Amino acid sequence: MFGASMMTETRSVNDLRADRNWWRGAVIYQIYPRSFQDHNGDGIGDLVGITERLGYVADLGVDAIWLSPFFTSPMRDFGYDVSNYRDVDPTFGTLGDFDRLLEKAHALGIRVIIDQVISHSSDRHPWFAESRLSRTNERADWYVWADAKPDGTPPNNWLSIFGGSAWAWDSRRMQYYLHNFLASQPDLNFHNPAVQDALLSEMRFWLERGVDGFRLDTVNFYFHSQGLENNPVVRPEDFNASTAPAVNPYNFQEHLYDKSRPENLEFLKRLRALMDEYPGTTTVGEIGDSQHQLEVMAQYTSGEDRLHMAYTFDYLGGEFSAGHFRKSIVETETAAPDGWICLAFSNHDVVRHVSRWAAREHQDGFIRMALLLILSMRGSVCLYQGEELGLPEAELAFEDLVDPYGIEFWPQFKGRDGCRTPMVWQAAAHLGGFSSAPKSWLPVPNNHLMRAVDQQLGVEGSVLSFYREAIAFRKMHPALRGGDIAMIESPDGVLAFTRSDDTETVLCVFNMTETEVIVPLEGLAPTASGAPGNSPEPVDGKLSLAPFGAYIGLIDRS
Template identity: 75%
Template sequence: MTATSLMTEPKPVEEAPIDKDWWRGAVIYQIYPRSYQDQNGDGVGDLVGITSRLDYVADLGVDAIWLSPVFTSPMKDFGYDVSDYRGIDPIFGTLEDFDRLVQKAHSLGLKVIIDQVISHSSDKHPWFAESRQSRTNPRADWYVWADPRPDGTPPNNWLSIFGGSAWQWDSRRMQYYLHNFLVSQPDLNFHNRDVQDALLADMRFWLERGVDGFRLDTVNFYFCSLGLESNPVVKPEDFNASTAPAVNPYNFQEHLYDKSRPENLDFLKRLRALMDEYPGKTTVGEIGDSQHQLEVMAQYTSGDERLHMAYTFDYLGGVFSAAHFHKSIAATEAAAPDGWICLAFSNHDVVRHVSRWAAHGQEAAFTRLAATLLMTMRGSVCLYQGEELGLKEAELAFEDLVDPYGIEFWPQFKGRDGCRTPMVWQAHSANGAFSTANRTWLPVPAEHLLHAVDTQDGIDGSVLEFYRALLRFRKAHPALAKGSIMLLDAPGNLLAFEREFEGDSLLCVFNMGEAAATFPLPAGMAPRDAGCPGVTTSPTAGGIALEPFSAYIGLL
């Protein structure tokens, strides 16, 4: 017998089966790249910096990260104006830096979702540079162009979310082009099949590089009406300022013709077909439509032919009350019983929810209550960087603003800079250890330093440790990730519901008011402690007594 004969072929390593539904009930941590970690000292966050902090994100206990745009861009809207859908802007790094980030994230068990901004491009994109040259060039119809009215005015009354008309005159073509946002963000013409093909090819590029999904910016803005009809005036009873601030005249129109068009459904089928070529990939769409958002969400997420999930502005605005949440949950379940929502209280576009909702001053209790509510509602969850620290909206001086939206509507609307300030890692380091630069792209608020990661890491009772414990609790209960939800009758400012999945059943009760209250237990219900962090209340014969801004989670 020889030594060679004793050798055996190594057994192939069996790869774990792909969980195609990992996104259902997942917790996604949103990173705003400009503000997470600056590694090269220029005052702006970058991909290498994000990679260096992924251990912190994984330790938090989330399932995935969502990166706001890092594509090549002139940065008029800070990356939401893309000039190359396959390039990384040098301010963030290189494609190789991106690949290393994905590799590190995957090694830590984190999925990677990237922002895909395809309703419009930058006016610096080569497609638009060619399109605007003439009415006959190969890409002449790649953007939404229209002739003026006989008097030279725009073709209709459509408005830009960022202020003024949604139409901009171009002297070369002697036509107007559509821009739902900045003048420098011309809208792509999705009625042109070649445009769809090009955008889907760009998305395939990133799927091939290993990304796990896309967050689709303004997903309901892809198509406008070919007839270019003017929008009607919104009825007073339908006025809703959830898509745009109340001072923005954009709210005065019912947006029937400039977005949420039925033609979008066929394109979303094409997009889903692409995604299905890559098992385990996902999509989450942002739906900005204050008048029809539940209807649109149902259309976009029901079944398995369009988006996997979508989020609306129901909880990114509105009021923090049991009545509002009860109504929104009921409406969502009725409109899209087989759809899937992605829940978020804060993101890079809205005032941080602690500042938005905690006007009563009981911020410590409120922060924990809001986190517990977010983690127990039905849907997937998006957490926005710094939310796990309990950060409030930063108050910035006008001269520090860089957001064109805030500059346009100042001071009644201060824009989005207050929620985009740099992450704070160390309380006593320059710039909170975000950057070594003398000046960062937005200032680091002194108040935020009091809540830096190093002041909370490992500290019992801190907001950070509360979030970590809450995420562990969520993972331990399948009902919270994938279960059904049944609303219960509750008095006053109490919200109550049951979550259930394959025998895992939980009773969730929230006192969303400033006064103590009691939830009367339904006949025959006898919940017991579920071990949820921060919950100390126990049921008695008279029901469940809850202090202001507290929660009870019990096993059924």
């Protein structure tokens, strides 16, 4: 099949698990199953389709894949509302299909990380169906329930990220239940030890099946304050719209009491103890907290008894500047010197970074510079399907939207559908080779077809070829995977730093502007590194960088 791997070596799960620290500096490729490859012709991607394309993923040179949720779900939030944590939704296939995917991935040397959405479940989950029946049943306190105020209004001012109050009324119990997202996504009560036990058991099910780790959705939302205090108003100088779009009133509160609670640290220790029973597995947490995200990331990843790594929204928001990146790097290193960040510029929740950050006339140069930048920064890296093709955000009509988030806040915020459209494999094929169905679940944009895999595969200078070369280059340099980082003074608009380990020091310089710059390299005399797309070597101690130009050189330490 198109996209079959050129790799001949096969590996077992034991081979992969032998390296317990593989995740540190790894490159992880995120797959959104609904949009990767449709095998059965219903217009929606599935696990068999992913399995058929694993050769393509292996040839990118990544260390692992992260699969967004494929569990049984009513799909109100497209899998992030789980009704059965131990089975595959029929939309995506069967448990047998997953086992075959896992086996093939491991044979190709690819580890498999799966999403775990445990801060909340679907309201169709049997646990919630029982919990809402009465205030006295065995699972009555498995979810977060509270009485109304005397006037019938919700218990406090907490807001849902998806709009409106975070409390929904249930006529069976005559109480409100908490939902940080959709009303059909009730929050589980982590203050109940039985809930923690049950969720860890669900995760053990997949570890026993052979998965290599978990991406933990909304990991800082697990606990709430049992006092149900009102959240305070955000001061104007502290306003930050990195977690939610600027038009969302969720940003108007400082979320002190509905998430990022200190009790979570003890649960994360329980979770890490479970992971340590399966050496070679890993965790990466999603931290959404506009005011305290670096502090929370440091708490969650420091030491050896919590998460292995986590990502924040520092690089998934709107600001792309050398100043912002320099500040974020310094603050991360200061706040979490022994923690570990997982870097991403794009994912299934945000506008693709090509459209978010790059002017149209500079997109090709920007794509290459941005990749070299993220592969040079300290941390592990998540790449999102399609970014290796240079795909921009899809422009969709309102009638094509299916994301409840975008429908709620249209037109100023268009939701997440624009980054979730199907992969394009063949420019001339129906629906870009994604599906044989008459129509796919989201449209395939015409301007994506010109960037299809078959238009770039094996083509020198293509974005896809550049991604392969850059990932291979990173693997050749241990300092880029796990070395220390030290910032270097540089002109405005330029980000410069070194990465160093016991074997080498690598100089990394990036022009993050649309104009040419000259960078003096006082006291530095780098030599050629062989980095793809490198700017010309320095002349007379000065480095010339074109708009969105990048230079990576080796420093002689002899």
